[in-house]
Amino acid sequence: MTEPWKLTATEASKLLRKGDLTVEEYAKSLLSRIEVRDPIIKAWAYLDRDFILDQARTLDSVPESDRGPLHGIPIGIKDVILTKDMPTHYNSRIYASHPIMSVDAAPVITLRAAGALIFGKTATTEFAATMEGGPCGNAHDPARTPGGSSSGSAAAVGDFQVPISLGTQTFGSVIRPAGFNGIYGLKVTWGAISREGLAQYSMTTDTLGFFTRSVADLELLSQVFQLADDAPVPSSPFSLEGAKIAFCKTPVWAKAGPGTIAAYARSQDILKSKGALVSELELPKEFERLPEWHGKILAGEGRTSFLGNYLLAKDKMATSFAAMVENKTQLSRKAQLEAYDGCARCRWIWDEIAEEYDVIITPSTVDEAPLGLSSTGDASFNAIWTILQGPVLNVPGFKGENGMPVGLTLVTARYRDLHLLHVGKAVGAVFTAEGGYKHKLL
Amino acid sequence: MTEPWKLTATEASKLLRKGDLTVEEYAKSLLSRIEVRDPIIKAWAYLDRDFILDQARTLDSVPESDRGPLHGIPIGIKDVILTKDMPTHYNSRIYASHPIMSVDAAPVITLRAAGALIFGKTATTEFAATMEGGPCGNAHDPARTPGGSSSGSAAAVGDFQVPISLGTQTFGSVIRPAGFNGIYGLKVTWGAISREGLAQYSMTTDTLGFFTRSVADLELLSQVFQLADDAPVPSSPFSLEGAKIAFCKTPVWAKAGPGTIAAYARSQDILKSKGALVSELELPKEFERLPEWHGKILAGEGRTSFLGNYLLAKDKMATSFAAMVENKTQLSRKAQLEAYDGCARCRWIWDEIAEEYDVIITPSTVDEAPLGLSSTGDASFNAIWTILQGPVLNVPGFKGENGMPVGLTLVTARYRDLHLLHVGKAVGAVFTAEGGYKHKLL
Numbered sequence: 046m047t048e049p050w051k052l053t054a055t056e057a058s059k060l061l062r063k064g065d066l067t068v069e070e071y072a073k074s075l076l077s078r079i080e081v082r083d084p085i086i087k088a089w090a091y092l093d094r095d096f097i098l099d100q101a102r103t104l105d106s107v108p109e110s111d112r113g114p115l116h117g118i119p120i121g122i123k124d125v126i127l128t129k130d131m132p133t134h135y136n137s138r139i140y141a142s143h144p145i146m147s148v149d150a151a152p153v154i155t156l157r158a159a160g161a162l163i164f165g166k167t168a169t170t171e172f173a174a175t176m177e178g179g180p181c182g183n184a185h186d187p188a189r190t191p192g193g194s195s196s197g198s199a200a201a202v203g204d205f206q207v208p209i210s211l212g213t214q215t216f217g218s219v220i221r222p223a224g225f226n227g228i229y230g231l232k233v234t235w236g237a238i239s240r241e242g243l244a245q246y247s248m249t250t251d252t253l254g255f256f257t258r259s260v261a262d263l264e265l266l267s268q269v270f271q272l273a274d275d276a277p278v279p280s281s282p283f284s285l286e287g288a289k290i291a292f293c294k295t296p297v298w299a300k301a302g303p304g305t306i307a308a309y310a311r312s313q314d315i316l317k318s319k320g321a322l323v324s325e326l327e328l329p330k331e332f333e334r335l336p337e338w339h340g341k342i343l344a345g346e347g348r349t350s351f352l353g354n355y356l357l358a359k360d361k362m363a364t365s366f367a368a369m370v371e372n373k374t375q376l377s378r379k380a381q382l383e384a385y386d387g388c389a390r391c392r393w394i395w396d397e398i399a400e401e402y403d404v405i406i407t408p409s410t411v412d413e414a415p416l417g418l419s420s421t422g423d424a425s426f427n428a429i430w431t432i433l434q435g436p437v438l439n440v441p442g443f444k445g446e447n448g449m450p451v452g453l454t455l456v457t458a459r460y461r462d463l464h465l466l467h468v469g470k471a472v473g474a475v476f477t478a479e480g481g482y483k484h485k486l487l
Numbered sequence: 488m489t490e491p492w493k494l495t496a497t498e499a500s501k502l503l504r505k506g507d508l509t510v511e512e513y514a515k516s517l518l519s520r521i522e523v524r525d526p527i528i529k530a531w532a533y534l535d536r537d538f539i540l541d542q543a544r545t546l547d548s549v550p551e552s553d554r555g556p557l558h559g560i561p562i563g564i565k566d567v568i569l570t571k572d573m574p575t576h577y578n579s580r581i582y583a584s585h586p587i588m589s590v591d592a593a594p595v596i597t598l599r600a601a602g603a604l605i606f607g608k609t610a611t612t613e614f615a616a617t618m619e620g621g622p623c624g625n626a627h628d629p630a631r632t633p634g635g636s637s638s639g640s641a642a643a644v645g646d647f648q649v650p651i652s653l654g655t656q657t658f659g660s661v662i663r664p665a666g667f668n669g670i671y672g673l674k675v676t677w678g679a680i681s682r683e684g685l686a687q688y689s690m691t692t693d694t695l696g697f698f699t700r701s702v703a704d705l706e707l708l709s710q711v712f713q714l715a716d717d718a719p720v721p722s723s724p725f726s727l728e729g730a731k732i733a734f735c736k737t738p739v740w741a742k743a744g745p746g747t748i749a750a751y752a753r754s755q756d757i758l759k760s761k762g763a764l765v766s767e768l769e770l771p772k773e774f775e776r777l778p779e780w781h782g783k784i785l786a787g788e789g790r791t792s793f794l795g796n797y798l799l800a801k802d803k804m805a806t807s808f809a810a811m812v813e814n815k816t817q818l819s820r821k822a823q824l825e826a827y828d829g830c831a832r833c834r835w836i837w838d839e840i841a842e843e844y845d846v847i848i849t850p851s852t853v854d855e856a857p858l859g860l861s862s863t864g865d866a867s868f869n870a871i872w873t874i875l876q877g878p879v880l881n882v883p884g885f886k887g888e889n890g891m892p893v894g895l896t897l898v899t900a901r902y903r904d905l906h907l908l909h910v911g912k913a914v915g916a917v918f919t920a921e922g923g924y925k926h927k928l929l
Contacts, residue, residue, distance in 0.1 A: 127590070148569070148588040151687070154795030239792045241687035245593070248678055248690065271794060271812075275820045350681045352713060353596030370713075378717045378902035382838065389831030396824065460820035 049074035051486065054118045054208040055261040061117045068117035068162060072101040075119055075164070079206045085187050086204050087180045088197035090124040091131050092165035100162055113160030114269055121201045121210035124166040125173045125194075125244035126150045131163070135244055136171045138361040139354055150242025152211060152253055152270070159269045164207050167197030170421060172354075173213055174246045174347065175363050179418040184226045185449055185485075189414040192222030193421025195254070199226040202256040203450075205486060209262055212254045214437075215246045215343065217410075217427025219254030220454055223439035224409035225422065227450025227482060229257045229473065231266075234460050235434035238270050247346040249385070250339070250431045260470040263438075264463075272462045283403075283471040286320035293326040293407040296333045297425045302412030304445025308480070309408060311443060312453055315479050316472070326398070326405060332391055332429065338384035339428040345381035348372055388432050392459065395433050399458035404468045409454040413445025430454065436462040438469045442476025450482050491516035493928065496560045496650040497703040503559045510559035510604060514543040517561055517606070521648045527629050528646050529622045530639035532566040533573050534607035542604055555602030556711055563643045563652035566608040567615045567636075567686035568592045573605070577686055578613045580803040581796055592684025594653060594695055594712070601711045606649050609639030612863060614796075615655055616688045616789065617805050621860040626668045627891055627927075631856040634664030635863030637696070641668040644698040647928060651704055654696045656879075657688045657785065659852075659869025661696030662896055665881035666851035667864065669892025669924060671699045671915065673708075676902050677876035680712050689788040691827070692781070692873050702912040705880075709905055720905045725845075725913040728762035735768040735849040738775045739867040744854030746887025750922070751850060753885060754895055757921050758914070768840070768847060774833055777871040780826035784874065787823035790814055830874050834901065837875050841900035846910045851894045855887025872896065878904040880911045884918025892924050 049057060049071045060066035076094055083089060097119075104117050122128055125135050127150040134140045153163060168181035173194035181196040183189040184203030191200040195212025202210050203226030212219045214232040223230025232254040240251055255266050292313060294301075301309070313323050347369035354362060355370040368374075399405060408426040415422055430437045435458055443451040455472060457465045491499060491513045502508035518536055525531060539561075546559050564570055567577050569592040576582045595605060610623035615636035623638040625631040626645030633642040637654025644652050645668030654661045656674040665672025674696040682693060697708050734755060736743075743751070755765050789811035796804060797812040810816075841847060850868040857864055872879045877900055885893040897914060899907045 144589050146588055146590040147586050148590070149795075151792070151795040154799050158795065158798035236690055236788055236791060239687055239795060240690065241792065241795075245681055245683035248682065273814075273820070346678055349678060350593070350683065353591075353593040353600070353681060353683075356600035357596050372715075378715070382835075382901055386831065386835045389828065389834075392831075393824075393828045459824055 050078040050205050052208065053259040053262050054257065055259060055265055057208060058116070058118060068101040068104040069098060071117060072097050072119060072162060075207060082204055082206060086182050086184060086200050088167055088201040088204065088206060090134060090136065090166045090168045090197060097162070097164060104160065104162060107160070113158065114265065115156060116160035117162055118209060119162045119164040119207045120156055121164050121167045121198055121207045122153060123173070123195050123198045123210070123212050124169050125213060126153060126211060127242040128153055128163060128166065131166055133166065136169050139358045148242065151239035153242065155270060167201055167210055169196060170194040171363050172244050172246065173215065173218060175365060176421050177363065177419065178421040182418060183414050189416050189449060190225065190418055190421050192225040192414065194218040195222050195256070196421060198256050199223055199228065199230065202226070202258060203228045208257065209266065210256045212256060213243055214252050214254050214431055215250045216431060217424030220409050220427045220437055220439045221422060221424050223256055224452035225414035225450070227441040227452065227484060229260060229263060229441065230439040231255050231263050232431070232437040233272060233462050234436050237272055237460065237462060245350045247343050247350070249342050249346060252431070260466055260473050263466050267463055267466060274461050274463045276464070278463045278467045283467045285316060285471055285475065288321045288403045289401070290316055290321045290323050291326035291402045291405045292323065293328065293405050295328065295407055295426060295429060297336060300411045300423065300425050301408055304412040304443070304451040305408045305410060308443035308451045308453055311480060312406060312476060315475050319475060329394060331387070334387060335391060335429040335432055336425065338388050339432040341376055341380055341384040342388070342432065344369055344374055344376050392433055395435070396458040399435070399456070404465065404472070405456050407454045407456060409439045409452040413447060413449035413451050426454065430456050435459040436465045438465050440469055440473045440476055442473070442480030442482055444482040492520040492647050494650065495701040495704050496699065497701060497707055499650060500558070500560060510543040510546040511540060513559060514539050514561060514604060517649060524646055524648060528624050528626060528642050530609055530643040530646065530648060532576060532578065532608045532610045532639060539604070539606060546602065546604060549602070555600065556707065557598060558602035559604055560651060561604045561606040561649045562598055563606050563609045563640055563649045564595060565615070565637050565640045565652070565654050566611050567655060568595060568653060569684040570595055570605060570608065573608055575608065578611050581800045590684065593681035595684065597712060609643055609652055611638060612636040613805050614686050614688065615657065615660060617807060618863050619805065619861065620863040624860060625856050631858050631891060632667065632860055632863050634667040634856065636660040637664050637698070638863065641665055641670065641672065641698050644668070644700060645670045650699065651708065652698045654698060655685055656694050656696050656873055657692045658873060659866030662851050662869050662879055662881045663864060663866050665698055666894035667856035667892070669883040669894065669926060671702060671705060671883065672881040673697050673705050674873070674879040675714060675904050676878050679714055679902065679904060687792045689785050689792070691784050691788060702908055702915050705908050709908060714904045716903050716905045718906070720909045725910045727758060727913055727917065730763045730845045732758055732763045732765050733768035733844045733847045734765065735770065735847050737770065737849055737868060737871060739778060742853045742865065742867050743850055746854040746885070746893040747850045747852060750885035750893045750895055753922060754848060754918060757917050761917060771836060773829070774871065776829060777833060777874055778867070780830050781870040781874040783818055783822055783826040784830070786811055786816055786818050834875055837877070838900040841877070841898070846907065846914070847898050849896045849898060851881045851896045855889060855891035855893050868896065872898050877901040878907045880907050882911055882915045882918050884915070884922030884924055886924040
C-alpha cells in the first residue's frame with residue numbers, strides 16, 4: 046500500500062470506508078510526514094499529536110452508519126478561523142497567549158459534522174492582513190515564500206502533510222499560495238459559505254477557500270458545504286473538444302514574469318491541441334479601476350475591522366493596521382462608496398461576459414514563488430477576481446525558470462462554483478499531464 | 488441627587504468624572520432597579536450581580552488619567568454577540584449550556600477599551616433570526632412585545648435598567664424594538680462598525696446598532712466607534728427653521744395602523760410649526776422591489792449561515808432555519824444575484840435622493856407594540872432601509888391608541904451617521920416635547 050500521507054482525501058476516504066485504513070493509522074502516517082518535514086517547512090501554528098490521535102480513535106469508534114462524508118479526513122485550519130478545542134492566535138502578539146476560544150467557526154462546525162479530523166492550526170500572516178511572511182516556507186523550496194496569508198494551509202497540503210486545508214482570501218490569500226505551492230486552491234463565491242468565526246478584514250471580500258491536491262477533493266468539499274449552482278452539473282466529464290475558453294491578461298499583465306508568461310502561452314497550446322476554442326478576452330474599460338477600488342474597499346473596511354484591537358493594544362499590531370484605523374490615506378467616504386458601487390456594476394457586467402464562455406483563464410501569480418520569506422509575494426493578479434465575488438480556482442501544472450510550480454486561475458460567473466470545478470477537473474488533468482511541472486514525490 | 492439608574496450615560500458620565508458617583512454606586516443603583524423590574528420585564532439572558540460589582544470596583548480603581556470616554560458606563564449586550572467573560576447562548580437550544588467562548592466580539596473590545604462596564608447579556612430571539620418572542624416583555628407594558636430580535640436590549644434601556652445596550656439589525660431588529668420601547672435606536676451604516684464576533688444571518692444586512700434614551704449618548708458612542716462622515720458636523724445645534732425634510736410613506740404604507748398614521752401626520756405639523764420645509768417623497772418605481780429583494784437576500788444568505796448548526800443539530804433549531812438551509816422556497820441563484828444587483832443600484836440612487844434633503848422621515852413600526860409576547864411584531868417598514876445600508880435612527884415621542892410609545896424613523900445617505908444624529912437631536916427634542924408621549928418615570 047502507498048503510504049497514507051501520499052493520498053488525496055478522496056483516495057483515503059475510499060480506504061477508510063472499506064476498512065483498509067483506520068483514522069488513527071492515517072493520522073499517524075501524516076504525523077510521521079510532519080515530524081520529518083515540519084522543522085523545514087514550519088506550516089503549523091498549533092499541532093498537538095496526542096490530541097489528534099485521541100480524536101482519530103474517537104472517529105474510529107463511530108459506527109459505520111453514523112460516519113459522515115469526510116469521515117476521518119485530516120484538515121488543517123488557517124489560524125484566523127476559530128476552533129473550539131485549539132487556540133486561535135491570528136499570528137498576533139495581542140493573541141499570542143489568549144486562551145482557547147471554545148467556539149467553532151461555522152465552516153469548522155460543518156467539517157466536524159461531516160466527520161472531519163480537525164488536525165491543527167496553520168501559519169498565517171498577522172490577522173491574515175499583511176504581506177509579511179515567515180517562518181513558514183514553500184513546500185517545494187523552504188527558502189522561498191509559500192505565499193500568504195494562507196501560508197501554512199497551502200504549504201501543508203503542497204508538502205503532503207494533510208490532504209485538505211482551509212484558507213481565506215481578501216486579496217489573493219488562497220490563489221497565490223495555491224499557485225506558489227503547486228496545488229489546487231478554490232475561493233468560493235462570496236456568501237456561498239458562512240464566514241462566522243473567521244477573522245474580519247473586509248466584509249466585501251473576505252471569503253473562505255480550500256486547498257487540495259485534486260479537484261475530486263474540492264468536489265467532495267463542495268458537497269459537504271452544499272454549494273449549488275442553478276444549472277445541474279453533468280455527471281460526465283467536461284469535454285475540452287469545442288469548449289469556449291477565454292484567456293484574460295487583465296489590466297495588470299505588465300507585472301507578469303517569465304514563468305507566468307510561459308504558462309499562459311503553453312496552456313493555450315495545450316487546450317487548442319485538445320480542440321478547445323481559445324480566444325483572448327479584453328475586459329471593459331471600467332474594469333481597469335477594479336484594482337484601485339479593491340484597495341479602497343480594503344482600506345475603508347480595514348479601518349473598521351481593526352479598530353477594536355487598535356484601541357486594545359495598538360503597540361502590538363503591524364503599523365499598517367494603525368494606518369488604516371487612523372485613515373492615513375485620507376480616503377473619503379465618497380471614494381469608498383464609489384468603489385462599492387463601481388464594483389457592484391462590474392459584477393453584473395462580468396457575470397454576463399463570463400456566461401459566454403465555459404471558463405476564463407488568467408494568471409494566478411506574477412511568477413513562481415520568489416526567494417525569501419520576508420514577503421509573501423505579489424497578489425496583483427487576484428484582486429479583481431476577489432472583488433468580483435465569483436468563484437476562483439487555481440490549477441497547477443506549470444513551472445517557472447527555477448523549477449518552482451506555476452498555476453493559472455480559472456474564473457467564471459458568481460454561483461457557478463460547481464461548474465468551475467467541473468471544467469477545472471478537465472483542465473487540471475491536461476495541465477498536470479502536459480504543463481511541465483512534476484512534483485518530486487509523484 | 489436623582490437616583491443614578493434614571494440617568495442617561497452622558498449624565499452619569501459627568502458625575503463619574505467629577506467624583507460625585509462611583510462606578511460601584513452606579514452599578515448598584517441599576518441592579519436595584521433590575522431587582523425590582525427583571526421579574527416583570529425579563530430583559531436579561533445572563534446577569535451576574537457579583538461579577539458586575541467586581542468589574543465596577545476594578546473600574547473605580549483605574550487612575551483618572553487612564554479612564555476612557557465610556558468609563559464606568561454599564562452596557563447590555565445582545566446575546567448573539569460574543570463576550571469573553573459571559574456565556575453567549577443565542578437563545579438556541581444548541582448553545583444553552585455551551586461554555587463561555589472566551590473571546591470578545593470586535594465592538595465589545597472597543598467598548599471595554601473605552602472603559603465601559605459590560606453588564607450582562609440581553610434576551611434575543613433564536614440566533615436573532617426568528618419572529619418568535621418571549622419571555623421578555625415591553626418596558627411599558629410587559630403583556631406587549633418589546634419587539635425583536637434585540638428584545639432585551641431595547642426593553643432594558645426603555646425600562647431604565649441600563650443606559651445603553653447593543654443590538655443587531657438584519658430586518659428591523661434595532662428600529663422596531665426601539666420604536667416599541669419608546670427609546671432611540673441607531674443602526675449604523677453597513678460596514679461602519681466591525682461585525683466580527685456577531686452571529687451571522689445575512690452578510691449583506693447584519694449591522695450593529697445601539698439603544699439609548701438620548702441622542703447625546705449616541706453621539707458619545709459614535710465618538711468611541713470613530714464613526715466619520717466626509718463633511719464635518721457643525722458644533723451648533725441643527726436648526727429646523729428652513730430645514731428640508733421629506734416624508735416617505737414607502738411601498739408598505741398600507742400596513743400602517745392608527746398610531747403610526749397619527750404620528751406621521753402629527754410630526755409633520757410639529758416640524759412645520761418650527762419652520763421646516765416639509766415635503767412628501769415618492770420613491771422611484773424600482774424601489775418597490777426592495778422588500779422582495781431583501782427577503783430573497785436573507786433567504787439566500789440564511790441558507791449558508793445556518794448550514795453548520797443545521798448539520799450539527801437541526802432538531803434543536805427553529806424549523807424556519809432548516810427551511811432556509813434546504814432552500815424550501817427554491818430560490819434560484821439568478822434571483823439571489825438579481826436581488827444583490829438590484830439593491831446595489833438602488834443604493835446609489837438612494838444616496839443621490841437623500842442628499843437633496845436634510846433628512847427623510849418614515850414609519851418605524853406598523854403601530855404601537857401589539858399585545859402578546861409570542862410574536863415580536865411586524866418589521867415591514869424596516870427592510871428597505873436595512874438593505875439600502877445607510878444609517879437609520881428611531882426617534883421616540885408619539886403614542887398609540889393604547890398609550891404605548893410610537894417612534895418614527897430618520898434616514899439619510901450612507902456614511903452620514905453623524906449628520907443623522909445631528910439632525911436627530913433637534914428632531915428628537917421637538918418630538919419628545921410635543922409628540923404626546925410621556926414616560927411614566929419622567
